[in-house]
Amino acid sequence: xxxxxxxxxxxxxxxxxxxxxxxxxxxxxxxxxxxxxxxxxxxxxxxxxxxxxxxxxxxxxxxxxxxxxxxxxxxxxxxxxxxxxxxxxxxxxxxxxxxxxxxxxxxxxxxxxxxxxxxxxxxxxxxxxxxxxxxxxxxxxxxxxxxxxxxxxxxxxxxxxxxxxxxxxxxxxxxxxxxxxxxxxxxxxxxxxxxxxxxxxxxxxxxxxxxxxxxxxxxxxxxxxxxxxxxxxxxxxxxxxxxxxxxxxxxxxx
Amino acid sequence: xxxxxxxxxxxxxxxxxxxxxxxxxxxxxxxxxxxxxxxxxxxxxxxxxxxxxxxxxxxxxxxxxxxxxxxxxxxxxxxxxxxxxxxxxxxxxxxxxxxxxxxxxxxxxxxxxxxxxxxxxxxxxxxxxxxxxxxxxxxxxxxxxxxxxxxxxxxxxxxxxxxxxxxxxxxxxxxxxxxxxxxxxxxxxxxxxxxxxxxxxxxxxxxxxxxxxxxxxxxxxxxxxxxxxxxxxxxxxxxxxxxxxxxxxxxxxxxxxxxx
Numbered sequence: 237x238x239x240x241x242x243x244x245x246x247x248x249x250x251x252x253x254x255x256x257x258x259x260x261x262x263x264x265x266x267x268x269x270x271x272x273x274x275x276x277x278x279x280x281x282x283x284x285x286x287x288x289x290x291x292x293x294x295x296x297x298x299x300x301x302x303x304x305x306x307x308x309x310x311x312x313x314x315x316x317x318x319x320x321x322x323x324x325x326x327x328x329x330x331x332x333x334x335x336x337x338x339x340x341x342x343x344x345x346x347x348x349x350x351x352x353x354x355x356x357x358x359x360x361x362x363x364x365x366x367x368x369x370x371x372x373x374x375x376x377x378x379x380x381x382x383x384x385x386x387x388x389x390x391x392x393x394x395x396x397x398x399x400x401x402x403x404x405x406x407x408x409x410x411x412x413x414x415x416x417x418x419x420x421x422x423x424x425x426x427x428x429x430x431x432x433x434x435x436x437x438x439x440x441x442x443x444x445x446x447x448x449x450x451x452x453x454x455x456x457x458x459x460x461x462x463x464x465x466x467x468x469x470x471x472x473x474x475x476x477x478x479x480x481x482x483x484x485x486x487x488x489x490x
Numbered sequence: 491x492x493x494x495x496x497x498x499x500x501x502x503x504x505x506x507x508x509x510x511x512x513x514x515x516x517x518x519x520x521x522x523x524x525x526x527x528x529x530x531x532x533x534x535x536x537x538x539x540x541x542x543x544x545x546x547x548x549x550x551x552x553x554x555x556x557x558x559x560x561x562x563x564x565x566x567x568x569x570x571x572x573x574x575x576x577x578x579x580x581x582x583x584x585x586x587x588x589x590x591x592x593x594x595x596x597x598x599x600x601x602x603x604x605x606x607x608x609x610x611x612x613x614x615x616x617x618x619x620x621x622x623x624x625x626x627x628x629x630x631x632x633x634x635x636x637x638x639x640x641x642x643x644x645x646x647x648x649x650x651x652x653x654x655x656x657x658x659x660x661x662x663x664x665x666x667x668x669x670x671x672x673x674x675x676x677x678x679x680x681x682x683x684x685x686x687x688x689x690x691x692x693x694x695x696x697x698x699x700x701x702x703x704x705x706x707x708x709x710x711x712x713x714x715x716x717x718x719x720x721x722x723x724x725x726x727x728x729x730x731x732x733x734x735x736x737x738x739x740x741x742x743x744x745x746x747x748x749x750x
Contacts, residue, residue, distance in 0.1 A: 375745045441746045483639040484746045485677065485700055 238266030239462040244309040247271040249319030253418035257450030292345030311360040314461045317346045317367045322383040342386035362405020369410040398470030407469040414476020416448035443478030500528030501724040506571045507531045511581030513538025515680025519712030521547045554581045554607025564614040574618035576723045578628045579608040584645040604648035624667040631672040660732030669731040676738025678710040705740030
C-alpha cells in the first residue's frame with residue numbers, strides 16, 4: 237500500500253539530482269507534488285507533479301508557491317527543502333556576492349519556505365518538514381567554507397522548528413547525505429588531477445563499497461514523510477554509506 | 491633548578507598525582523609535565539621504573555586490571571600524603587583485529603586494562619580525593635571512540651566505554667567537587683602508533699601521508715597531550731567536567747580527505 241496516499245508535498249530544487257529522485261519517490265508512494273527550481277519546467281515529470289519556476293531566496297516567489305499550493309491542492313502535508321548550491325572557496329576567496337547567492341538559497345530559502353508553509357501545515361493538523369543538510373555541516377570539506385556553514389545552519393534550524401512547532405503536530409528532521417553521485421559530485425572529481433584515481437580512493441573510504449545514489453536519500457525522505465517516523469523529530473539523519481563512521485586515516489589506502 | 495619566580499609559575503605546586511601507564515608513551519610525558527608544574531607524581535605502571543628521570547616522579551608497580559593492586563597503590567598514597575588531587579588513567583593497550591579475529595581472551599584483556607583499569611583505579615582514588623576536598627580525574631578515551639579505524643574493533647569499543655564512564659563519573663561525583671574529563675587523542679607519536687603502522691608496510695611514506703591528512707600537517711606529540719592533562723588537572727579548568735576533549739590536530743573536524 238502506498239504510504240503517502242493523497243498527501244500533498246512541496247519539494248524545492250526538484251528538477252535534477254537528489255530533488256528529482258525525491259519527487260519521483262513521493263509520487264510513487266501516492267503523494268501529489270509541487271516542485272520548483274530556478275530553471276524552466278523539465279517537462280518530463282510523472283503525472284501528478286506540478287512545476288513552478290521559482291527562486292526560493294526571493295520572498296515574493298515563495299509566497300507565489302504557497303498560493304499555487306492553496307489553489308491546486310488546498311493544503312500541504314510535506315515540505316522538503318532540498319534546493320541548494322555549493323561554492324568551492326575558502327573564506328578569503330569568497331565574495332559578498334558568493335555569500336548572498338549561497339546563503340540566499342541554502343539558508344534564507346529554507347527559512348522563507350518554512351515561514352510560509354508552517355502555518356499551512358499547522359492548519360491541516362500538522363505534517364513533516366524534511367530539510368536536506370549535509371555531512372559537511374558537521375565536518376568540514378576543504379575550501380567549501382560557506383557551503384559547510386550553510387548546512388550547519390540547516391541543522392540548527394531543523395532542531396529549532398522541531399522544538400517550536402511540535403505542539404502543532406509538525407515534525408522537522410534533516411537528512412545529511414554523504415557522497416551522492418549527482419552532477420555536483422561528478423564536478424568535484426573533474427577537479428582532480430587524476431579523476432580516476434580520485435574516484436577509486438574515495439570509494440575505498442566508504443564501508444558500503446559504493447557511493448550514494450539519489451534514491452538512497454529519496455527513500456529516507458519517504459520514511460520521514462510517512463507515519464512510520466511519527467515519533468521522530470529534531471534529528472539529523474546521516475546517510476553516507478558509513479563514510480563519517482570511519483577514520484580518515486587508513487594506512488591500507490596509502 | 492628552580493628559582494623563586496619559576497616556582498610561582500608552577501600551577502600544580504603541592505598537588506599529589508597518580509598517573510597509570512605512567513611509563514608509557516603518553517604517560518611518561520604526562521608525569522614529566524605534572525612534576526615540572528610542582529606536583530608529586532606517582533608513575534603507576536607494570537614496569538619501566540628504571541627509565542624515570544625526574545626526582546618528583548616515583549615509580550609504583552601497578553597492574554590496573556587488579557583490584558588488589560589499586561587498593562595497594564592508594565594505600566601507599568594515603569600513607570605518604572593522606573590525600574590525592576589528580577588521577578590520570580593513561581594505561582591502555584590496543585589489539586589490531588576485527589571482532590571475528592578477536593578471541594574472547596583478547597577481548598577480556600583489553601577491556602580489563604582500558605575499561606576495568608579506569609574503573610578500579612578511579613574507584614579507589616575517590617576516597618582520597620574526598621579527603622583532599624576536590625579532585626581531577628583525567629581518563630583516556632580516543633578519537634577512535636567516535637569514529638572507527640579498521641581492524642581495531644575491541645579498542646574502539648573500550649574507548650567508547652571510557653567516554654560514557656567519564657560522563658557518568660562526572661555526574662556522580664561533581665557535587666564533591668571532583669571533576670572527571672577524558673582526553674581523546676588522535677594520532678600521537680608513540681610506540682603504540684608505530685606498532686599500528688608496523689603492520690602496514692613502508693612506515694616513512696605512511697607517516698608522511700598521515701601528516702598530510704591533518705589540518706595542522708603533523709602528528710601530535712606526547713607533550714601536546716601532557717599540556718591538556720596539565721590544564722585539566724589544574725585550577726584553570728575548575729568548571730570543566732564531564733567532557734570529551736578531542737586533541738587531534740583538527741583531524742576529525744574534516745570530512746574524509748579524498749585525494750582530489
